[in-house]
Amino acid sequence: MDWFTSHLDDVWRLLVVHAYLAGLPLLLGLLVALPLGWLARRFSWAYPPLIIGTGLLYTLPSLAVFILLPGILHTRILDPVNVLVAMTVYTVALLVRTVADGLGAIPEDVRLAANAMGYRPVRRLLGVELPLAVPVISAGLRVAAVSNVSIVSVAAIIGVEQLGSLFTDGFNRAFFPPIVTGILACGVLALLFDVVIVVLTRLMTPWTRARAAS
């Protein structure tokens, strides 16, 4: 506890960086996954390669990715861009399937009705299909958020500072307080992401709570 109170500033700074490194890729990954998921749903031939391909991305060992990316992107090894790109890739890996499934779960008669009323594809996607897929996509996003918070900490091994640095620091010194603090802070951050996603989802889906109330 003494260690924690005397290092409050450090922990706070690492937490903010961690939130940035895990959170921004969540948004970027969602933006990339939306069109890919739509493609997978729209063209049946595209579904297997996209789902399997992006799924495989998730199996890439994160440490290897952090080490290899600077070579591919021509960035410095400590550049946070490496982490942002890697985390975006992991988010995409998790979300393409979610988006495709979310779009696929829309009732057939709703899709038919939209067509029959004269929706063109883009407007139908934005006005009907995506809003209806929000609950499914949101569930996937919650998983990705937790996964990102956890994977980002690995980047401490290559020296990119965030909450994971508390683990390497504690490990090097065989000193537990920073490790415990790091674990707790990661938990708090994951919980925070979760709450934000749940609240946003609730705001976007009032209809899911409207039940027979006549």
Add this chain to the structure above:
Amino acid sequence: MIRFESVTKEYPDGTVAVDALSLTAPTGKITVLVGPSGCGKTTSLRMINRMIEPTGGRILIDDRDTSSIDSAELRRGIGYVIQHAGLFPHRTILANIATVPLLLGWDRAKATSRALELMDRVGLPQSFAKRYPSQLSGGQQQRVGVARALAADPPVMLMDEPFSAVDPIVREQLQDEFLRLQGEIGKTIVFVTHDIDEAIKLGDQVAVLRVGGRLAQLAAPEELLSQPVDDFVADFVGRDRGYRTLGFRTASFPTSTEPTVRLGATVEELRAVSNDRWVLVLDDNDHPVGWVEPDRVDGSVSRDALHRGGTVASTDGPLRQALDAALSAPSGRGVIVGPDGVFVGTVRARDLIAPIEASAASERAAADAARTEPGGSGEPGDLVVTEPKAR
């Protein structure tokens, strides 16, 4: 007017769902496509708004080939109602109804006021405006579906088994309201159902399709009942055909005077007007309310004491109604009212037989004339209903 010209649909797997279908759905009328499951009704309907493209022939709406019109534009001008309503679950009732006006670029205020007006039209309380579809019953959702299809006031409406997923009582109610609404708006409607009774009740003309998407008969409902062209149609139309045609025939028939009392009459008054076992009771507006047995009246005639089994027929209604009134009355005397609901007199079943026979004879004579005359209504595909159906 919607015209099918030798329209064929063969699906990629080789299924011929519709085979050289030619028929005309006249402007302002209800054309019903009816037939067993899988006979190509839905396919035919969806070819009209190009949700399915024909593989042969063409479809014209008011003499314009639909294939020359942009499909989204075409659909915005055609109302479409499907079986389970297909409402957008994430939109309020109001927003659901306003869908097509908004797609057409109306401003929000105009679309909203139009949607509210339509809720009224289809009998939905305005308090439903902010609800979501899941908060409505099946029948209510179906009304929203109809309102949504009508929102941009399209001249043409396509309806695919819109009432078949609701329970029979609600279905009957929706059908009656649909007919009343159509009486006000006069759309060109193509209505699909597998239920022959619904087809007969709603159609100005009925097209019976057989499996393989071939037209078996196109006729006005009464003609379908009285002159099915072959065994398939006869079987499909079903039993009681002769009796059911009475539902379309009107004829004048004699009525007898009937002693009546008003609600609240005493036993003494009942005895004074008649010594029959049953006496007819009217309300203050001279509308019949039921029969009463003087022997069982205690003091004065209250609504509770009335026998309500008898149906009431109108002088301008079909013969079937009058016969039903006679057969259902506990006294054996059918209660007949004028078009305004005011009591006119009673009729016995035996007094209806002669008018019924006369009307059947004239129907047969008309049919014989049509058969000998070339290009008459014996020719499927050419029928255009000219006489509005009495409702």
